[in-house]
Amino acid sequence: MNDSRRLGDCLDGQRFWEDVQSLASIGALHPKGIRRLALDAQDNQARLWLAEQGRALGCEAYYDDLGNVFIRRAGKDSSRAPFLIGSHLDSQPQAGIHDGALGVVAGLAVLRTLHDQGIDHLHPLEVVAWTNEEGARFVPGASGSSWFAGQRDYHEIASSLDDSSIRFSDALADCLDLLKEHGLTYRPKPFTPHAFLELHIEQGPVLETLGKPVGVVSGIQGVNWYEIEVKGQANHAGTTPLQARRDAFDSAHDLVSALKAAVFDQDDDLRFTIGKFSVWPDSVNTIAQRATFTIDLRHPSQTVLDALDARFHDLTKCQWGGCDVTLKVTSRVAPVAFPDSLLDVLHECARHYCPDTPELVSGAFHDAIHLAHVCPTAMLFTPCRQGLSHHPDEHIEREDAEVAARVLTDAATSLLG
Template identity: 75%
Template sequence: MTQIVHLHEALDGQRLWDDVQSLAAIGALEPKGIRRLALDDEDNRARLWLAEQGRSLGCQVYFDALGNLFLRREGQDASLAPLLIGSHMDSQPQAGAHDGALGVLAGLAVLRTLQEQGIEHRRPLEVVAWTNEEGARFAPGASGSSWYVGQREYEDIVSALDGEGVRFGDALQACLTLLKDTGLEYRPAPFVPHAFLELHIEQGPVLEQLGKPVGVVSGIQGVNWYRIQVEGVANHAGTTPLQARRDAFDGAHELVSALKEATREQDDDDLRFTIGKFSLWPDAVNTIAQQATFTIDMRHPRQAVLDDLDAQFHELARNQWSGCDVTLEVTSRVAPVAFPETLLAVLRESADSVCKEAPELVSGAFHDAIHLAHVCPTAMFFTPCRAGISHHPDEHIERQDADIAVRALAHAAETLLITRNNAHDSDH
């Protein structure tokens, strides 16, 4: 089969940027930014917009039990597992327009180019928008992708409540009814993709500092989340001698110092340790704290480091600190993921076709790709965002960077759909 044009060369960068602006208008905030919380009216409007784009290209458009939306362009052999490209369209409460959305629109750009150029490919291509990646309304996030690969149970997901007491399952049912009433097809059973590709803004400063429009992501850091409670005794701030106190704040302060010292002993620049929440009870200006509660987010690309520090954290929590007892709860564990070398080789070649010496990075943030990696070959591209800012209205990408990064994705898609004739052409 002779191809007249290459996919990445034929891609219409202006049309891609028009799509970026169109999707950014859904849930737009004043003076800037967007708000598309999972399964709210704006998030559902985004689904309908994407579905209409797929229909206009003659694609099959369908949804599944978690509201994940798929656009399918058939291949010459419909029995082959499809190449899957995508990300998410939901956002944080006050967010930028590109986190997740760019990855969906990149897949749409690839699909549109194939259709408009009449390029045939052996296996099908599907573009996906995953449900509730952010977890801003319903926690935890990545609901659609984690359910899809069997890592989370449906009942656990739909029982989550948002801040106003709305049940995930009720919001989901409203979304599914809307999609069905729009005439979209329901397909309940997940399939195992041939491979999954995701383009995402970096959410960090490295690519911008290097002046590179695209980077290859070799893996995603693992994370352990902890909730730690220090229990003391409340008493009067003015009358209780220092030696008679069991001050939960003092205990928490000593424990945090010990925990941070354990991380410093690793002497590892890849380690991330963050206390994101800290609260005291009874939270009164003239009362010694009886209880201090705080969280830890700890990330590293190697499981052995996470396991070593986990053991140290548990050991430290068995001690008393300033006379206070400690309870440590592990609220989440997500193992690191290293993307497969065979697929990374494809992405390196594709990045090099549009950007010489494209760097390789490990993602410090979670993405839907971390879940897809458990069932099929998976890898990612990053493109820079200004000053590394995301989850904020100031999130910004340069049009030229996005154009180049999407062309790298298109090159990889062409390799996997059309030109490759090796192990990647086998199915699972």
């Protein structure tokens, strides 16, 4: 791309940042942060906000069977596959304002720049907000993008329950009714995109440490999610001797130690996290009858993930402390490597704004991990302070985000034709 054709230099940084703040007001927490759980009122309102912004630019707004929302700018050749840019609008329960949302607003900024500069392009351009990427309300996450990419069955997604026993399908029906009521077009079937780009905050410390405003993401490590249940026997805490107990908590504690020992000798790329742990009947003077916990296991190598998966299954086949154990795999997402052809485009575009742009692997999963199965896909990262995310103190610098959005704009211009 010649410097004279760099559309990213024309991006309105002030308006881009105003859109970031405007979206952050939907589901805002006091004194900072947001709460937009998938398919709740705030998440649905954010979808309508995106549709409204797109319509103001002359774009069509539509949705599909999973509530994924698209705003479409027509291309000169409507028969060509659309080029997609996007991320997600849902959040963790106590979240920062940039995770996911920044990528959607950056896509909107690309649309706005093309509109303001009167630029035509061959392929249609669509900005998408995928449904339930976080998995904070309905497990597993990335529901919209995984279904769109044919990686997950609709009925499996629709049957999942949140912590209040609300079914995904019921929450989705309310969302679809709202989108229809506000005049969005219904297009049920997925399609094969020309390509997909996603801009996201890094959610790690690398870019900030390097002092770089943007990084090119070469791929995403794989993720396995597990739920483990340990069943014992409730009894009186004061009268039951230690040797007579079937204590689900004690047994779960020992099992966790064994699981951690199984991953101890792996390399520094391995990530092992127990994010939820609960006991029942949850009484101060009652031995736990049941303990449940989750495991989030990540690594860039499928071979490593498979070996640890086998070891986890072996460890949970037997009793622990007289307690029965069951292991359920709730999600498997294989690692992906993004194509060199797209990485070369991103590096070329980034070089104009950030010489020696670093390349890194994503430790978090994103919607791009599923889109990579159906079309050329790649990502950009921008730094967040101290690598902090999934927290109201999540923070990015406006100048960094603008650089990343300009790189995204130039890459889109190059790929749209």
